[in-house]
Amino acid sequence: MYSLPPLPYAHDALEPVIGVLTMQTHHDKHHARYVNVTNEIVGKTTQPLEEVVTKAHQGGDTKLFNNAAQAWNHAFFWESMAPAPKAASGALLAAINAAFGSLEGLKKEFVTKGAAQFGSGWVWLVAEGGALKVTTTHDAGLPWLGSSAVPLLVCDVWEHAYYLDYRNERDRFIGTWFDKLANWDFAARQLAGDCYQYPRPAA
Ligand SMILES: [Fe+2]
Structure with missing residues (x-):
């Protein structure tokens, strides 16, 4: 189980x-x-x-x-969230700067793509082919299926994730989430190869 x-x-x-x-x-x-x-x-x-x-x-x-x-x-x-996250730094920040110009550049793409995701889904920061990318998936989709993409962070853009707090303002939710909760320490560990695995089932 x-x-x-x-x-x-x-x-x-x-x-x-x-x-x-x-x-x-x-x-x-x-x-x-x-x-x-x-x-x-x-x-x-x-x-x-x-x-x-x-x-x-x-x-x-x-x-x-x-x-x-x-x-x-x-x-x-x-x-992917922390109550008081540390700032992005080191190899992660260097990869963000290389791919998006700056953390603000990443935020802009992350919010834009997450807000534009039609219907339910997820917006991800992934590492693929030696570079970072922002991608979205529909419904229950994951970026690593049939792909070498390694997820670093994800924000849930299903309405149940934000509707009580933000109503229809999904873009404000994602932007605030990015600024206040994004767990860069977790993302850095994923990038370093310490990839998340779901807890193994009890026999
Ligand atoms: Fe959810």
Whole structure:
């Protein structure tokens, strides 16, 4: 069985950027349901969740893919935020400057692409082919399926991520998220090869 990873901070730790009610609903209800449905379908297993996602995608099992991928995406999303993040520095900042000119250049592309994502999805900072890129995925999509892209950070742009706090202002949510919560220390570790893996299922 796959567990619901606990938040790496308290539910109210991201206030006022993300309210406690959003976090309680998002983590304890939405994320929990994706994990529960994945468990209902898969049953007893020792398979890493990443393999379940990949095989469900390859086999066209939409229900399993959607739930398993959303379980993974949300776990990665919680890690992509910190209540008081350190500034980007070192190799990460150098890669950001090389790809986008500056952190502000990255923010502009991240907010623009995230706001333009039609319907539900995710906006990602990824490393691919030796350079950083901003990319979006629809619904439960992930950037690493059939790709060498390594995700560094993600922001959830499903309405459930921001509607209680920002209503229809998705661009303001993403911009504030980028300025106040983006976990550059986590992104730096992903870039250095310490790639996130979902907690292994209990046998
Ligand atoms: Fe979400």
